[in-house]
Amino acid sequence: MVETNTDVLIGRQAEVRQLDALLEAAREGRGGALVLRGEPGIGKSALLRHLDEAASGFLVMQASGAEFEMELPFAALHQLLAPVTSRLMALPPPHRKALEIALGLDTGIPDPFLVGVASLGLLAETVREHPLLCVVDDAQWLDQASAKALAFLARRVSAEPIAVVFAVREPSRLPELDELPSHTLHGLGEADARALLAAAIRAPLDERVRDRILAEARGNPLALVELPRTAGLAGMAGGFDQPASVPGVIEQSFSSRLELLPPPARLLVTVAAADPIGDPGLLWRAAELLGIDTAAAAESVPLVEFGTRIRFSHPLARSAAYHAAEPEERRRAHEALAAVTDPVADPDRRAWHRAQASAGPDEQVAAELEASATRAEERGGVAAAAAFLERSAALTISPDQRAERALAAVRAKLSVGAFDAAADLLSTVPTDDPSQAARADLLRGRLSFVRRRGDEGPTAYLLRAAARLAATDPPWSRERYLDAVEMGLLIGGLDHVVEAAREAPSSGEPASSADAVLTGLISLVGDGHAAAGEILRPVLGDVDDEVWTRRPSLGFMVAVELWNFDALYGIATRAVAAGRESGSFHALPIGLAMQATATIHAGDFGAAMELISEEEAIAEATRAAPLVYPRLHLAALRGRRKEAVELFASVDHRMSLSVQWATAVLNNGLADYPAALEAAKQAVEYGAVGTAGLALPELVEAAVRCGETELAATALASLRERAQAGRQAWGLGVEACARALVTEDEAAYQEAIDLLDDSALVVYRARAHLLYGEWLRRQGRRRDARSELRLAHESLSDLGLEAFAERAAGELRATGEHARSRSSQASDQLTMQEVHIARLVADGATSKEVAAKLFLSPRTVDAHLRNIFRKLGLTSRRQLRDLPDIR
Numbered sequence: 039m040v041e042t043n044t045d046v047l048i049g050r051q052a053e054v055r056q057l058d059a060l061l062e063a064a065r066e067g068r069g070g071a072l073v074l075r076g077e078p079g080i081g082k083s084a085l086l087r088h089l090d091e092a093a094s095g096f097l098v099m100q101a102s103g104a105e106f107e108m109e110l111p112f113a114a115l116h117q118l119l120a121p122v123t124s125r126l127m128a129l130p131p132p133h134r135k136a137l138e139i140a141l142g143l144d145t146g147i148p149d150p151f152l153v154g155v156a157s158l159g160l161l162a163e164t165v166r167e168h169p170l171l172c173v174v175d176d177a178q179w180l181d182q183a184s185a186k187a188l189a190f191l192a193r194r195v196s197a198e199p200i201a202v203v204f205a206v207r208e209p210s211r212l213p214e215l216d217e218l219p220s221h222t223l224h225g226l227g228e229a230d231a232r233a234l235l236a237a238a239i240r241a242p243l244d245e246r247v248r249d250r251i252l253a254e255a256r257g258n259p260l261a262l263v264e265l266p267r268t269a270g271l272a273g274m275a276g277g278f279d280q281p282a283s284v285p286g287v288i289e290q291s292f293s294s295r296l297e298l299l300p301p302p303a304r305l306l307v308t309v310a311a312a313d314p315i316g317d318p319g320l321l322w323r324a325a326e327l328l329g330i331d332t333a334a335a336a337e338s339v340p341l342v343e344f345g346t347r348i349r350f351s352h353p354l355a356r357s358a359a360y361h362a363a364e365p366e367e368r369r370r371a372h373e374a375l376a377a378v379t380d381p382v383a384d385p386d387r388r389a390w391h392r393a394q395a396s397a398g399p400d401e402q403v404a405a406e407l408e409a410s411a412t413r414a415e416e417r418g419g420v421a422a423a424a425a426f427l428e429r430s431a432a433l434t435i436s437p438d439q440r441a442e443r444a445l446a447a448v449r450a451k452l453s454v455g456a457f458d459a460a461a462d463l464l465s466t467v468p469t470d471d472p473s474q475a476a477r478a479d480l481l482r483g484r485l486s487f488v489r490r491r492g493d494e495g496p497t498a499y500l501l502r503a504a505a506r507l508a509a510t511d512p513p514w515s516r517e518r519y520l521d522a523v524e525m526g527l528l529i530g531g532l533d534h535v536v537e538a539a540r541e542a543p544s545s546g547e548p549a550s551s552a553d554a555v556l557t558g559l560i561s562l563v564g565d566g567h568a569a570a571g572e573i574l575r576p577v578l579g580d581v582d583d584e585v586w587t588r589r590p591s592l593g594f595m596v597a598v599e600l601w602n603f604d605a606l607y608g609i610a611t612r613a614v615a616a617g618r619e620s621g622s623f624h625a626l627p628i629g630l631a632m633q634a635t636a637t638i639h640a641g642d643f644g645a646a647m648e649l650i651s652e653e654e655a656i657a658e659a660t661r662a663a664p665l666v667y668p669r670l671h672l673a674a675l676r677g678r679r680k681e682a683v684e685l686f687a688s689v690d691h692r693m694s695l696s697v698q699w700a701t702a703v704l705n706n707g708l709a710d711y712p713a714a715l716e717a718a719k720q721a722v723e724y725g726a727v728g729t730a731g732l733a734l735p736e737l738v739e740a741a742v743r744c745g746e747t748e749l750a751a752t753a754l755a756s757l758r759e760r761a762q763a764g765r766q767a768w769g770l771g772v773e774a775c776a777r778a779l780v781t782e783d784e785a786a787y788q789e790a791i792d793l794l795d796d797s798a799l800v801v802y803r804a805r806a807h808l809l810y811g812e813w814l815r816r817q818g819r820r821r822d823a824r825s826e827l828r829l830a831h832e833s834l835s836d837l838g839l840e841a842f843a844e845r846a847a848g849e850l851r852a853t854g855e856h857a858r859s860r861s862s863q864a865s866d867q868l869t870m871q872e873v874h875i876a877r878l879v880a881d882g883a884t885s886k887e888v889a890a891k892l893f894l895s896p897r898t899v900d901a902h903l904r905n906i907f908r909k910l911g912l913t914s915r916r917q918l919r920d921l922p923d924i925r
Contacts, residue, residue, distance in 0.1 A: 225257020677841020
């Protein structure tokens with residue numbers, strides 16, 4: 039039987055009140071989460087038992103991390119949701135499928151965050167009947183897929199009658215829980231420690247012995263209870279000696295009791311400790327295989343309860359039992375467990391037990407682990423795949439095959455952000471084979487980029503990888519050179535990369551579009567835009583081309599550089615579609631940010647805010663940094679000075695070029711031309727592909743207004759080179775407008791307006807009307823000026839370019855005409871997320887559908903809707919649908 043410890047809640051009154059308050063809030067529909075942290079034996083499990091007893095009226099759902107199950111994806115989530123899986127049919131089909139895959143009921147590749155929102159939806163269905171308490175013990179041993187899904191869920195229960203409590207042994211490495219409310223348990227004070235010791239030991243105790251126990255335990259409740267048990271008669275007389283650390287004290291206490299067991303009972307405990315699922319049928323079959331008389335052995339075993347589930351009295355008891363066993367004994371336990379585990383129903387756990395039973399290389403086991411890695415990855419358990427592959431590599435006999443498996447493990451570790459572990463493993467991979475050495479360099483390049491440190495920059499590794507296979511695999515080599523060029527565009531150093539890429543081997547015939555893009559970018563740096571445009575224009579003409587599908591960011595930058603709006607919008611839209619289709623929460627935000635930026639330049643700020651909100655929802659869900667550049671573009675064109683300046687000041691220095699462009703646009707709108715000139719000069723002088731070209735018309739406008747005619751003419755020449763290379767209405771129209779500013783040629787203004795006569799280019803057409811109207815007024819042609827300025831003001835006001843609209847209004851007043859005041863739009867009063875929710879609801883989405891898209895609970899969506907209705911003076915969804923500026 040499991041031994042019942044003396045009441046360890048002595049001295050934990052504050053923690054009890056905190057947990058009781060969490061339950062009370064959940065009863066009232068104000069859910070929350072708490073992470074209990076502390077060293078082993080400090081009382082976390084006792085507080086969880088109190089929580090279970092106090093949760094009257096709650097459905098209590100429990101899960102526990104297991105040290106030997108950390109490699110199995112969604113193992114803990116499966117435990118937690120087991121009581122409510124009958125409600126799966128209530129979920130939207132994509133969420134239901136994701137959760138079914140995670141729970142092993144279907145096949146496919148789920149994302150942990152999609153699984154998280156599906157889990158939240160499942161619990162939201164359950165709380166219609168009663169509040170929920172979700173308890174996760176030993177969270178430091180959660181598998182990564184479960185940790186991400188559970189942390190996601192815990193952050194989103196504030197509007198639900200759900201309490202989520204984790205217990206984490208410290209120290210731990212579980213960053214997923216770092217942003218949840220937490221409470222760290224410390225040792226008991228001396229008075230409480232004495233009270234607990236007195237309750238644990240009823241017999242008289244020598245004062246010197248009591249002081250020694252108190253000193254050794256350092257306020258750890260379990261140590262206070264276990265030390266007297268370990269000491270024996272000699273110890274009680276004051277003659278025992280204990281290790282320095284409290285966990286060591288406790289584990290030694292458990293180990294000491296196990297050492298007294300006869301060998302069969304000790305082996306039975308080792309088998310129980312090696313099996314994390316606690317299945318008694320599995321244990322008894324394994325014990326029988328080992329020749330253990332289970333009835334006799336189980337009768338004499340302390341610390342373990344052999345019931346409908348095998349349970350240890352404390353996680354440290356399991357750990358002590360496992361680590362106290364001799365290595366050969368542990369191998370025998372795993373071997374027996376592998377033998378009795380169903381190879382069809384549970385092949386991965388069987389493979390893992392076989393791996394733990396292997397004393398040396400074993401190709402058969404290595405192959406099984408490799409197959410387990412494939413299955414784990416298909417279920418979204420990339421971290422598990424990495425663990426399987428790493429162990430598979432260690433058991434592989436062939437050096438080449440061992441390197442292949444190790445490289446695959448490194449890729450998997452990189453995918454889950456285990457950068458240090460990936461670097462350590464990569465350092466062990468032999469690099470004699472040129473192909474493997476090249477792929478290792480690719481991985482080093484990725485590591486260098488994500489860690490932003492290393493002896494060499496990421497482009498250096500990519501170039502070295504490309505050079506290694508230049509002679510033997512030219513197509514692969516050229517792809518890597520293109521990767522290096524793209525990296526150079528993103529982080530700088532493009533000239534050096536292009537110089538190295540000139541050594542790229544010939545691709546042969548027929549040349550791929552990737553070959554053409556590489557050649558075009560090399561030509562762009564060396565020969566200029568005219569030559570590069572001849573090569574790049576045909577590829578930009580097909581936004582579905584594989585080169586842009588695989589490298590949408592590169593396509594986006596090239597489209598901006600050549601002022602090709604159709605390609606810009608098409609590549610972004612295709613990237614969003616691909617991200618949604620794949621379910622990748624890495625690719626989708628990039629596509630959303632690009633599409634939002636393109637949509638802003640097309641003048642649809644409401645749709646852009648919806649896209650930005652979705653990208654930010656994904657970033658918040660995945661704990662990634664949001665992609666800020668769409669917000670910069672929106673703030674710049676909207677022209678709200680205070681709001682924009684605050685945003686610009688908050689942006690990371692790596693976005694400085696985008697901030698300079700945005701500052702130039704903002705100040706041109708506000709007619710602060712000296713400030714616009716300084717910012718535009720900085721954006722252009724760096725020469726970044728995309729950003730510099732976009733800043734050129736801002737530089738021309740500001741330079742003309744500041745009387746810097748030579749600078750304006752130089753900027754115009756650069757802009758003309760790009761526009762003519764792209765041969766698209768966007769670039770040609772913007773160039774014509776800039777030319778009109780410099781030359782004061784009226785025909786150029788009219789040419790610009792004609793070229794920009796496209797609904798997608800309405801922002802630029804409205805600005806052209808403004809510039810033309812300003813010129814006409816300066817020429818003294820007031821009547822003509824009013825016509826142009828009125829058109830500009832109406833367009834700019836309707837679009838929401840507030841600073842430019844006010845500039846147009848000022849010019850109209852100067853002609854003697856008063857501009858109509860812009861009527862307040864509904865979106866002006868709402869946050870970006872509220873705009874998103876309002877637009878979705880206006881299009882007919884239910885709260886459940888909105889919640890699924892924004893990774894919220896339905897009750898949270900309803901709370902947002904109440905705020906929206908209050909701000910807009912509405913009472914129903916039908917009224918929301920009737921607001922044209924929302925839809």
